[in-house]
Amino acid sequence: MTDQLHPDLRGSLWSALLSIATSSSTLICCALPALLVAIGAGATLAGLVSAVPQLIWLSTHKAVVFGGAGVMLAIAGGLQYRARLAPCPADARLAAACMRARRASLAVYVISLAIFGIGVFFAFVLPGLG
Template identity: 60%
Template structure:
């Protein structure tokens, strides 16, 4: 696999980790936020229109496990792609560097979303 394919795979893994990390927010942080803000009726309406949210909340260990696996794979891809050479062509090299920064930013956002979801799912209930 060449540098371009590896960079594409890294970016894809970062987007996948963002998607799975977002599911941790939907499963745990969004309901907690709505209840905290006194919008419990909105939460009931939301779960009646999207009943899959209840399944996500009931199986949060599975949701977080899948998200952690996606983050691990994206992290490995980021680590491996960090030292790959960019093309010699100046335009392609700028595109390569931009893609690396984008991928790193998406990965960092994924980790942050995962941490926020974990806080609401596992730490916040201990405070109450």
């Protein structure tokens, strides 16, 4: 199906998927450790960090993680904006697939923004409140 989509729409779909992956890294970096400590699962967090020591790098370099995710979200947002008026095929079946892909791409992008917002809250807002 994706090989018959307009290039603008195909790019927005892939960028939305990449943006959800990068914004998910903000949750792993900051929200997951805060949640585990908040529910009293500090030992679980210690076990997780010993099993996956890269989590420490993500936490200590959260500015890089959030900066990269923010740039990716900005690019995905620009591609979403550009693709909103991209033409769909004249064939009814392909046009329906095109519209489904457009809606799916937008939904993934909005979910990415929500995930990024949750990560920002746990990484930057919540520590300032305490």
